[in-house]
Amino acid sequence: MTNSQLTDILLRLGDDSLVLSQRLGEWCGHAPILEEDIALTNIALDLLGQTQSYLTLAGSLLENPQTDDELAFHRDASEFQNLLLLEQPNGDFGDTIARQFLFDVYSLLKVQHLEAQSVNTDIAAVAAKAVKEIRYHVDHSSKWVIRLGDGTPRSHDRIQKSINALWKFTDEMFISDESDNAGTKAGLLPDSSSMKTEWLSRIKSTLNEAGLTIPENVNMKSGGRKGQHSEHLSIMLEEMQVLPRLHPGANW
């Protein structure tokens, strides 16, 4: 695994949690109930903390080292390597929960492997912390999927619609390029095909309990890992980055 491959792996971890964190932050003051307002923003905060650790490590590996803030605020959309799933707009509460659920289960499997591996002890330390937080996230989003799926006919139909709409972005989690393959070969990353099997079985089990189904014949979308994003990301970044770009190096 080369330095630049390791940087890709770290940027993907950091960008996934950063983009999802920013999206969840948009719920602040808008969630359907107070407890959820607090829950979604707390999850956003956990993800932001994880972002700081991953981007700090990624930035230190660059030829011209950069800080976590520089990477977060001074890169354009095409330089972000997050999953397309995570930049999708919040939609309604069900859309947000469905997106969260599909990602949380994937993220837990990935980070559990990062915690257990001994190839990179810095990443293992960050993962050990993150894994405890992500367990709470999985619990939160899974219970909501069950509550909505097994709730009223209306809530059932709406969360099923959300799962159907987002399903096309799930394949991307398990597509490996050269950097991922090098990470897997070195033992840093889990094997993506066995991770997919485990992910699918966990997703199915929760959806079953919720009385929901996996949509069939979906045309899968990908490209986020290569910097090919939907227009949603640049609009989101514009808001996220405007202050540090207008006033570089500003402090308060």
Next chain:
Amino acid sequence: MSKNLEILAASVLKQVCKVMDPELPFLTIEEMGMLRDVVIEDDHCVVIITPTYSGCPATDVISEDCLAAARAIDPRAEVRIAMSPAWTTDWITYETRVKMAAHGIAPPVGQSHDRAFLTGDDRLIPCPTCKSAETKLVSAFGSTACKASFTCLNCLEPFEHFKCI
């Protein structure tokens, strides 16, 4: 390590032990298990602290407070944040748990390695006000990253519970 440096580290430790947790201002960072060590490196003190959660916004304030406290003794002192080993509620002592309860926060129950205790399911969190065991989890998230929200079904008081992690 020379005798003088040993004494220096001991007095820095004594000083940083007094730093309070800004989000639980009746507890010190030492009582919270966040203060890990004071070591000597290149003839100056390094205070090692561990954040409770990756995104805990109090970490910055705690670092600054520790730095100020340590530099009052050793002007070259530094603060380092250690992620590993990851902070766990197991490091919160019995005495600290009693203090938490006295301040209306239900302390963590059980050991974090016990999965059944992790998510608040089928778990008995007694009300810190009336001590009733009839309580209900409202949300696994609360006013800070480390707390969950509960309601007592007996006295109807809402209260916070320090989550096992």
